[in-house]
Amino acid sequence: MDFEPKWIAWEITRRCNLNCVHCRSSSSLEATGHPDFSLDEAKRVLDDIKSYASPVVVLSGGEPLLRPDVFDIAAYGTGLGLRMCLATNGTLVTEEICGKIKEAGIKMVSLSLDGSTAAVHDNFRNQPGAFDGTMNAIRLFNQHGIKFLVNSSFTQRNKEEAPKLYELVKKLGATAWYLFMIVPTGRGEEIMEELIPASEYENILNWHYDMEKEEHELLVRPTCAPQYYRIVLQRAKEDGEKFKRRTLQFSTGGSKGCLAGQLICLIDVDGNILPCSYFPKAAGNIREQRFQEIWEQSKLFLELRDFKSYKDNCGRCEYVNVCGGCRARAYAISGDYLAQEPFCAYHSRGVDFYERQ
Ligand code: SF4
Numbered sequence: 001m002d003f004e005p006k007w008i009a010w011e012i013t014r015r016c017n018l019n020c021v022h023c024r025s026s027s028s029l030e031a032t033g034h035p036d037f038s039l040d041e042a043k044r045v046l047d048d049i050k051s052y053a054s055p056v057v058v059l060s061g062g063e064p065l066l067r068p069d070v071f072d073i074a075a076y077g078t079g080l081g082l083r084m085c086l087a088t089n090g091t092l093v094t095e096e097i098c099g100k101i102k103e104a105g106i107k108m109v110s111l112s113l114d115g116s117t118a119a120v121h122d123n124f125r126n127q128p129g130a131f132d133g134t135m136n137a138i139r140l141f142n143q144h145g146i147k148f149l150v151n152s153s154f155t156q157r158n159k160e161e162a163p164k165l166y167e168l169v170k171k172l173g174a175t176a177w178y179l180f181m182i183v184p185t186g187r188g189e190e191i192m193e194e195l196i197p198a199s200e201y202e203n204i205l206n207w208h209y210d211m212e213k214e215e216h217e218l219l220v221r222p223t224c225a226p227q228y229y230r231i232v233l234q235r236a237k238e239d240g241e242k243f244k245r246r247t248l249q250f251s252t253g254g255s256k257g258c259l260a261g262q263l264i265c266l267i268d269v270d271g272n273i274l275p276c277s278y279f280p281k282a283a284g285n286i287r288e289q290r291f292q293e294i295w296e297q298s299k300l301f302l303e304l305r306d307f308k309s310y311k312d313n314c315g316r317c318e319y320v321n322v323c324g325g326c327r328a329r330a331y332a333i334s335g336d337y338l339a340q341e342p343f344c345a346y347h348s349r350g351v352d353f354y355e356r357q
């Protein structure tokens, strides 16, 4: 596996107009102690990245549309030849914003939708009117020919919604739908008891497999459910089928389940480089070191790329190279990011067993 940065999420502000229960950065309208950086600094970061690699860069937050210069940042990245994307909660999207998204050369916008009705979504997002805001954004994106994808997060609270959300997102004209099970970090830690247990997680991923096999238009993939890569291999073998995966667009998914610090990373508003959006441990800081140096030399990233050092079930697992388990969940639950994935129901018979066959 070549460990090149392919996808970088960039928290360009920690401020947000919503207050979602599962927010990884615990964002709110005031982000005391974590101010936005300047446009000049943003340009320096993009220059630094571009001097080394050509990843997709997703302007994220908080809510990136709260920054008045968000489109200056996007246009600068586009000018450098980077594929710039925007992750928004959708509530601030207007006709004028759509014009600016196009002008800045933004290739894809991602939105979140966690319920097929206002009641479920607004409850999850802690904000009456959030569902209508997202629907309004989708209407505007369709009108302006702006490509969008939808991310849906699930906990015990809304797990029944997965099939309904899939149908809705398909009807709404999205390019892709990415199902996501909450990783307990940021405000997510407070909803530990709401997390979906391993056995049910397995059922949902099996449902997804059956759905994905029949789906030929909408791009679908569970994100940050690395064990899906194991389930696909197991199910295809059981069913005696060849399962041809389609290429995803602007997603973190790809060749392997967990890609944290391997093909993807997050730059937070303070310049810290983290393995992914849900992994609260920094590999270095872009204000102090070049991006390339952090990417290639940080101890944390080198450890995450050494699959042989993974422990317990993941360490013994014959699927470790295609799955890898969620390192952020391992860290959140046990404090050891090399420990076994706590939400995987699979107990491997061990690599040795397979080597002997
Ligand atoms: S550690 Fe890997 S699977 Fe877990 S949230 Fe990060 S990228 Fe996703």
Ligand code: SF4
Binding pocket: 226, 227, 230, 313, 314, 315, 317, 318, 319, 320, 323, 324, 325, 326, 340, 341, 344, 345, 346, 348
């Ligand atoms: S044990 Fe770990 S590596 Fe194996 S399938 Fe489960 S999460 Fe993936």
